[in-house]
Amino acid sequence: MFLSDVVSLGQPTVGEEELRAIADVFASGWLSGAGPTCQKFEQRFAEVTGVTDALATNNCGAALHLGLTVLGAQAGDEVIVGDYTFPATGHSVAWTGATPVFADIRPDIWSVDPAAVEAAITPRTVGILAVDVFGQPADYDELRAIADRHGLWLMEDAACSAGASYKGRPAGSLADIATFSFHGRKGITAGEGGALTTNKSDLAAHARKLHTYGIAPALSRENSTDLPIPTFDELGFNYRLSDVAAGIMLAQLDRLTTLVAARQAVAAQYGELLGDLDGVTTPVALEDRVHPWQSYVVTLDPDVDRGRVATYLKANGIQCNFGTYASHIQPVYGFSGHLPVSADLFLRHLAIPMHANLSEDEVDRVAATLRAAIGS
Structure with missing residues (x-):
């Protein structure tokens, strides 16, 4: 045959627009991560998702880990996780040292059942990580009410959800933090990549610091007239998206x-x-x-x-x-x-x-x- x-099961939609975007990045001279093209993509993606802050990452797993870290998940904590999901969701909780506590799902749309979430809460529970299964948003009004009632944070795994909405509100704006994937089988893609979105400026600032080893990205020092030397005071990661991928994502957002x-x-x-x-x-x-x-x-x-x-x-x-x-x-x-x-x-x-x-x-x-x- x-x-x-x-x-094919899945297939990206890419063409001349993406090639031109890559050429523009090459012409700019800035190909590495967290550069001017990333910044432009983050601004556009924040608008699309209806939030104040978006942070581009090298994949959704990185965005999940960053989000959980700045929300404070740590060893000894429990995070309730919608069970029906690629294990990156549960892995990201375990990476922080916390324990993922899986909760059963609705039989119709397959996102986490709010009643199962309520039943899974213990004194060690610090947050809820819901999953928009195959892109359809979970029951965020009910989940927010549970979170508020028990003093928990709420996070949205929106890996598949670019372009989705819930009761008129875009995916990415439905929880304290949301995360997206731009893997090759997603609705918009750069082959790999991800993003973190939030309306909480303190969480956004902390995530941005941690995603570049624990310091501000080099772009913030680009136009300095002296020689600023960053100080490392917190252990961070290398979770940056390259500007080449960000250029592709700008073209994908147009689509x-x-x-x-x-x-x-x-x-x-x-x-x-x-x-x-x-x-x-x-x-x-x-x-x-x-x-x-x-x-x-x-x-x-x-x-x-x-x-x-x-x-x-x-x-x-x-x-x-x-x-x-x-x-x-x-x-x-x-x-x-x-x-x-x-x-x-x-x-x-x-x-x-x-x-x-x-x-x-x-x-x-x-x-x-x-x-x-x-x-x-």
Whole structure:
């Protein structure tokens, strides 16, 4: 089978605009991290996400770790984490020395169940880390009420959520700190990259310091008339995004509205083609939030053999994958509880092709092949 015959699971939308942006960065002479192009991207991304401060990072894991660190997570603390997520979310909590306490999820949109969060709170709990699963925002009004009632902070893992919104408010502005990913399968991408967003200036300033080894970035000293020498008084990290990647992200931000609309059209077409398919449940998009459809994940009935379906799809040129992880069952965490909703969906979810470049004919082909796989 030729590569051109394969319908890819994910695919970036890049072209001449991104190449011109890279050329502009090359011409500027500043290619390394936290430079003038990064600064311009941060300003634009803060506007898009409706916050006062955005900080570009080299990946979302770095942004998660930075956010948790400046919120004060440390050894002896517990952070409640939405369970259905790539383990970068739980890892980032463990990196601070705190313990991730996983909470079960809603069976319809797969983000953390507020009732499960409330039940998981202990005297050691310091915060809640919700996940916008596949881009659709979690229940932030309910989560904020719980956080405020118990004196906790609230953080949004918006890795998949660029272009999403909740009750008219953009993803990135829904918690004390939010974090984004610009990995190659995300809605906007530089191949890798991430960002931290917040409306809290003190947290933003601390994160910016820590993300450059614990000092102000070199750009802040660029126009100095003397020779300022920074002092290191806090252990920081190297979490900067290069200006080359920031240039790509500026071009991607220009595409954001169009890319989200294209994914929404694909999701709508899938819904029409698969909505009546026995053995398959299509995903839910709630009316009070905008879903950017980073992935399109169907739920197979318990009696459908997911491995057989996946094998059939791949043999017919349709890429697919499982949804994401039930984090609590991963051995690295040593978590002792059982979260039935997340554990069940982990075994029954199937991701089918979703990206902004899919043609109507390709979506028809994916749906027809899935129908044939279920009936075979």
